[in-house]
Amino acid sequence: MKRNRYSQEFKLQVIxxxxxxxxxxxxxxxxxxxxxxxxxxxREYNEGQFGEVSLDSVSSLEAKTLAQENEQLKKLLGEQALELAILRDLVKKKNPHLLKKLK
Structure with a gap:
């Protein structure tokens, strides 16, 4: 059976x-x-056998990119909600009989 060696970065990602x-x-x-x-x-990670590299340092590197992505997603969600509200208003004005179906 083949024995695999995994890098410390891979192990930390999986953990x-x-x-x-x-x-x-x-x-x-x-x-x-x-x-x-x-x-x-x-278990080895919890015992501190992975040396100085910890999940906290990996997380801090990704924190900025995650925060930026989060802000972009919030903006996109806000834009979509605004578009939906505008479209609903247009449907109400042009087709009042569809108002019952929207609710």
Whole structure:
């Protein structure tokens, strides 16, 4: 059987996803690794055996991009809500008999 070696970055990514989702078995299947291996990596991470690199440092690097993406999504959602309100008003004005169906 072939033995795989995984980089520390890959391990941290998998550990982060498993801790966020709470479903370790599904994450292990997704990355095609044994669930026992993932449980061992999580245990080692909690014991501090991954050195100075932690999930906090990985998260801080992604925090800016996530915040920017979040702001873009909020703007897009606001624009869509405004468009929907405008379209509903137009339908009400041109077709008052459809007003009952909208509610």
């Amino acid at each position: 982060k996803e498993a801790l966020e989702t709470g479903n370790k078995s599904a994450v292990a299947r997704r990355y095609e690794i044994a669930s026992n291996m993932l449980h061992r990596w999580i």
